[in-house]
Amino acid sequence: MADDAIELEVDGRPVRLSSPDKPYFAELGVTKRGVAEYFLAVGPGILNALRDRPTTMERWPGGVREDVVVATRADGRGEAFYQKRAPSSRPDWVQTTTVAFPSGRTAVEVAPADLATILWMVNLGTVRFHPWPVRAPDTDLVDQLRIDLDPQPGSDFAMAVAAALELRQVLADAGLTGFPKTSGGRGVHVFAPVRGADFIAARHAAIAVGRELARRMSEQVTVNWWKEERGERIFVDFNQMARDRLMTSAYSLRPTPRGLVSAPLHWDELPQVQPSDFSILTMPARFAEQGDLWQDLEDAGPGSLDTALEWYERDAAAGEGDLPYPPEYPKMPGEPPRVQPSKKNPANWQE
Structure with missing residues (x-):
């Protein structure tokens, strides 16, 4: 087949887009070129979300289809996959930085500083971006506290919204200013x-904030790591603040046939919307009218984690210390045993 690639001019750089007519969201009639045009339409917003941040690419090079298998750690044969390391064959203008994983190994990741680099990532089939909460060159210094309100079975988006509205006040009580967005799904x-902090402190702050929210909304919110203990509540996924556990960026596309977008919001509109309101088809017009609603996040002065960390120490003194890390992590100092409560016994658990 002849190469039907086109060239896009992005901020003065030529960016090659191969197979522009390949269906990417077929039910919506959106091709690969349509995906590129979407990211150009929200360019200032996606650039704010990713600028100088090491970013894992979620690549769907064959387009988004329900029959596509996503590669995992256990089975890497899927057609779609997550790519952490920057490809070795890349233009010399693509920005990168070095990150350290929990294992201590390091890797060079793409850390886009311009829209051309983001469109180059789109050409690789990237539809969803997962940026670290750090910026190059200091990739050990967390500058965003990120709280993931994740509906469990039996709970829904409306419950996540209610939790987010209360979370706004919890953060304010901790001296922090929160900015909401849809996850692209139900969350x-x-x-x-925040002012620069290490990953352990940032994760402890997320735990403390989550615990405070759960106290205020005990019937609706939980920080329980084990699924068997969560119930039909909103789970505050504190481990999204662990090193190399990443959240979807603003303006990313959810790789499902509807092409929903992780959409930045004003607080006052949060109770009025549904995740389905924001898609690859509707977001460009919204962006053209309102611009990047999270420009305020970029402009806001960073807050201190001191109060949240004081809450963490208070809770630890009362017997509520650290919580389990993700399963791929090495054993961490102060971490309780990684044994689900239904399997606790004297051989594998020490109080």
Whole structure:
């Protein structure tokens, strides 16, 4: 087949787009070129979301289809996959930086500083971006506290919205300013700019904020790591603040046939919307009218984690210390045994 690639001019750089007519969201009539045009339409917003941040690419090079298998750690044969390391064959203008994983190994990742680099990532089939909460060159210094409100079976988006509205006040009580967005699915994400902190402190702050929210909404919210203990509540996924556990960026596309978008919001509109309101088809017009609603996040002065960390120490003194890390992590200092409660026994658990 002849190469039908086209060239896009993006901020003065030529960016090659191969197979522009390949269906990407076939039910919507959106091709690969349509995906590129979407990201150009929300360019200032996606650039704000990713600028200088090491970013894992979620690549769907064959387009988004329900029959596509996503590669996992256990089975890497899927057609769609997550790519952490920057490809070795890349233009010399593509920006990168070095990150350290929990294992101590390091890798060079793409850290886009311009829209051309983001469109180059789109050409690789990237539809969803997963940026670290750090910026190059200091990739050990967290500058965003990110709270993931994740509806469990039996709960829904409306419950996540209610939790987010209360979370706004919890963050304010901690001296932090939160900014909401849809996750692209049923959940809500709230980000708060913070002065530089290490990953352990940031995760402890997320645990403390989650616990405070759960106290205020005990019937609706939980921080229980084990699924068997969560019930029909909103789970505050504190481990999204662990090193190399990443959340979807604003303006990313959810790789499902409807092409929903992780959409930045104003707080006052949060109770009025549904995730389905924001898609690859509707977001460009919204962006043209309102611009990047999270420009305020970029402009906001960073807050201190001190109060949240004081809450963490208070809770630890009362017997509520650290919580389990993700399963791929090495054993961490102060972490309780990674044994689900139904399997606790003297051989595998020490109080």
